Amino acid sequence: MSGVRVLVGTRKGAFILESDGRRTDWTVGGPHFAGWEIYHLKGSPVDPDRLYASQTSSWFGQIVQRSDDGGKTWHQPGTPRGEPTTTPDGMPKGESNKFVYDASAATGSALTTHQWYDGSQRPWEFKRVWHLEPSLTDPDTVLAGVEDAALFRSTDGGRTWSEVAGLRGHGTGPQWQPGAGGLCLHTIIADPEDRDRLFVAISSAGAFRTDDGGRSWKPINRGLRSQYLPDPTAEVGHCVHRIAMHRSRPNVLFMQKHWDVLRSDDAGDSWTEVSGDLPTDFGFVIDVHANEPETIYVVPIKSDAEHFPPDGRLRVYRSRTGGNEWEALTRGLPQRHCYVNVLRDAMAVDSLDACGVYFGTTGGQVYASADAGDTWSAIVRDLPAVLSVEVQTLR
Numbered sequence: 001m002s003g004v005r006v007l008v009g010t011r012k013g014a015f016i017l018e019s020d021g022r023r024t025d026w027t028v029g030g031p032h033f034a035g036w037e038i039y040h041l042k043g044s045p046v047d048p049d050r051l052y053a054s055q056t057s058s059w060f061g062q063i064v065q066r067s068d069d070g071g072k073t074w075h076q077p078g079t080p081r082g083e084p085t086t087t088p089d090g091m092p093k094g095e096s097n098k099f100v101y102d103a104s105a106a107t108g109s110a111l112t113t114h115q116w117y118d119g120s121q122r123p124w125e126f127k128r129v130w131h132l133e134p135s136l137t138d139p140d141t142v143l144a145g146v147e148d149a150a151l152f153r154s155t156d157g158g159r160t161w162s163e164v165a166g167l168r169g170h171g172t173g174p175q176w177q178p179g180a181g182g183l184c185l186h187t188i189i190a191d192p193e194d195r196d197r198l199f200v201a202i203s204s205a206g207a208f209r210t211d212d213g214g215r216s217w218k219p220i221n222r223g224l225r226s227q228y229l230p231d232p233t234a235e236v237g238h239c240v241h242r243i244a245m246h247r248s249r250p251n252v253l254f255m256q257k258h259w260d261v262l263r264s265d266d267a268g269d270s271w272t273e274v275s276g277d278l279p280t281d282f283g284f285v286i287d288v289h290a291n292e293p294e295t296i297y298v299v300p301i302k303s304d305a306e307h308f309p310p311d312g313r314l315r316v317y318r319s320r321t322g323g324n325e326w327e328a329l330t331r332g333l334p335q336r337h338c339y340v341n342v343l344r345d346a347m348a349v350d351s352l353d354a355c356g357v358y359f360g361t362t363g364g365q366v367y368a369s370a371d372a373g374d375t376w377s378a379i380v381r382d383l384p385a386v387l388s389v390e391v392q393t394l395r
Contacts, residue, residue: 004350005070005392006358007051008366009038012384014053016071023356023370026379032074033065040345042132043392047139052158054129054144062128064144064158077159099126099144099152099161126150131345133188137195145185149176149202151214164214167200172219172236179204179239179258180304186344187243191250199253199268204239207255209268220268224257241284242344246293254296254323256286256344261298263323274323279310285347289372290355294322297349297357297373299342308339316359318373332376333367340365345388352393360386 006017013031032038037056044050051067053074065074126146135141140157143164151164176183184203191197196213199220206221224238239258246252255262255271260281262271275281280300289295296319302310309315313336316329340363350356357373360366364383369376 002352003394004352004356005043005048005394006348006366006368006379007041007043007071007388007390007392008360008383008386009041009053009345009388010360010364010384010386011037014038014041015380015383017366017379021352023352023368028380029071032071037128038387039128039130040132040388040390042134042390044134044139045136048392048394050134050139050157052132052134052142054132056128062126064129064132064154064161066158077154077157099146099163127182128184130184130186131188133190136190136192143188143198145188145200147182147184148178149183149185149205151185151188151200153214166210166215167208167217170208170217172205175236176202176205177237187240189243189245189253192247193250197250197267199243199245201240201243201255203241204237204258206236206238207240207243207268220264221271222269223262223264223271223273225260226258242286244286244288244296246288246290249293252293252322254286254288256283256298258282258304261286261323274319276319276324276326278317278326279315283342284344285342285359287347287349287357289357290349290351291353292320292355292372295320295372296322297347298326299347299359301341307341312336312338314338314340314361316357316373316376329369329373329376331374332369338363343387345390346386348389348391350391350393356391358389358391360389362386 002021004019008015013034015030017026019026033055039054041053049070051071053065055063055065066077067074129144129146131145133143141155144152151167152161154161187201189199198210201207208217209220210217219235225232226238229237242256244254251267253264260273261275263274264271283298283301285299287297298317314333317326319326340361347359355372357369362385365381366379367376368379
């Protein structure tokens with residue numbers, strides 16, 4: 001029977017939740033990397049045993065970890081298997097934390113705090129890896145979005161990383177400014193039909209697309225409005241929280257912005273608002289039903305100052321029409337005195353016939369629905385604050 005593996009990153013470790021295709025009984029594994037911030041875990045689409053994790057500490061820095069057995073064991077690429085990945089005093093070892101960027105991309109960039117290596121390369125000084133995106137075709141190739149905003153690629157399973165330099169070097173980099181969560185590249189989407197096309201989103205710069213494998217990029221923010229900008233319709237400067245795509249329609253994108261839910265039917269060249277009858281159009285997550293490309297999910301949050309559900313009622317909203325018409329999904333979710341948040345990487349779907357939807361909260365709950373959102377139950381409670389949720393469908 002097919003099954004599901006839910007990968008959960010939290011403020012104090014990673015957890016792996018597993019069930020069969022019925023999705024009623026769950027095993028909970030972890031914490032892995034206990035005490036460390038795990039901003040993101042994601043599995044390879046072509047090798048269910050290959051997982052990547054972003055392990056971060058304000059004291060010891062950034063490590064990328066890899067598992068080749070579905071999360072049972074982990075190692076830091078560049079460190080011999082079986083050896084500790086940290087020194088006795090906790091300092092990271094190995095090579096996975098060495099991100100080298102292209103110095104030519106820094107020309108005119110607002111990002112200036114760097115230190116030279118010998119030669120023409122520089123080590124990238126950054127706060128954390130926000131998002132890991134394994135290749136759709138090669139388990140050893142993975143992209144990483146980091147803060148301060150830059151895009152990196154590894155082709156050796158996470159051992160070494162080189163910048164995809166065209167993004168910062170395309171011309172608007174000096175205009176990028178951090179949002180409340182920092183200047184983070186948090187969304188990476190690969191076009192399943194065009195290996196040269198990628199979409200990324202940066203807070204607070206906007207969305208960008210490459211059609212040539214990362215050599216050149218263009219902002220794709222036409223139709224976005226942000227009232228706090230001097231020019232509300234500026235080319236860059238918009239606080240995009242999340243972008244989602246259905247694999248069968250790579251030209252159709254959905255976006256949760258700082259304020260506004262939007263869609264694009266032309267690969268991001270233009271956007272239209274589809275907030276419709278939502279109680280508030282502020283939020284962080286957005287995702288698409290695995291089998292219904294016009295069914296999308298968001299979790300409205302009261303405001304940019306009050307990061308909790310309106311009226312203290314945790315509600316997922318579903319649109320079956322691609323936006324504007326929304327229904328509240330509440331069965332099994334707390335409807336009184338609930339003041340959690342759902343962060344931008346903390347929702348995912350499985351690809352079983354009856355699509356499952358999953359999300360985690362800053363209160364440490366992970367909720368699952370095996371019927372596309374009609375009913376919900378908590379897989380686990382009282383975890384540390386959930387930072388990310390990803391799902392693997394195991395067949």
